[in-house]
Amino acid sequence: MSETPQSYVDVRKGPWTEEEDLILKSYVNVHGEGRWNSVANLSGLKRSGKSCRLRWMNYLRPELRRGNISLQEQLLILQLHSRWGNRWSKIAQELPGRTDNEIKNYWRTRVQKLAKQLQCEVDSKQFRDAMRSVWIPRLIERICASSQSPSVQLSATTATYTDTISTGQITHADTTIGSVQDDPSVLPELSGTSSDSHDAIAQVSYVPELAGCCNPLSVSDYPHSLGNGSLCSENLAGTWNIDDWVGLEARDGGDWMASVWNEENIWFLRQQLYDDDNMN
DNA sequence: AAGATCGCCAACCGCTACCTA
């Protein structure tokens, strides 16, 4: 190691002060990112290189977004996690301005909490089914509702979307998003409910670049959520690219999960899971 | 009002991959 013995003795830990932030900021502004171990030596900060890097990446970078995770971001996290698992940095790359730490924390505090409420493991088939059958549809409903709200404006893209829901796909003008049959790698371990439901597949595309990793959403996959609200597929004709997402503020920062995961839903879902277990 | 508990999030730790000499 090139660290001096002093760095072992003097290295500071714990919360960063404003002064330290300023020093780190100005250092990076001058020297750029990287060479984190030399930051401590050259800037006078009594922090490890690791600590400097983390502070910069998770807090000081100018392009960072602060604030609540938007509904769209939540949906994307769920989808990407179902595809990539706990690869937080990879997921974070698809959410501009969000850090892997943020996403990891979101997952741990929100998603795992739900799994606990449902009394199943977060990586269990039951929980994944629950996400597909209740959570994701509800998220979409709320996104639909938000997009109708005058207070929320999805900055329209130039892309034209043709909603061919009756034939099973929503087709981007220049990007046809793969269906479940096209991309079986999506949620491969899930039960086969989607593969045998060809009626009215509400294929949702969120990010054209992510065409291959968007979960197909089948109306018939969500019979329970549709009981008291439709997927409002006509509203899904719109879509968002990453830039749109960035522009969409998390105005619905309220505890939307409380409405999704109320006692009744959780009880119902447990019953469903219990029934499924008995069936299998 | 005060202590207990909970939830969120910043930060640390350990491991691994990558690079370079």
Add this chain to the structure above:
DNA sequence: GTAGGTAGCGGTTGGCGATCT
């Protein structure tokens, strides 16, 4: 080929404010 240095990633922890009792 390999050993040392560095950066990055994911898991975990601890502090702190909010809420509950």
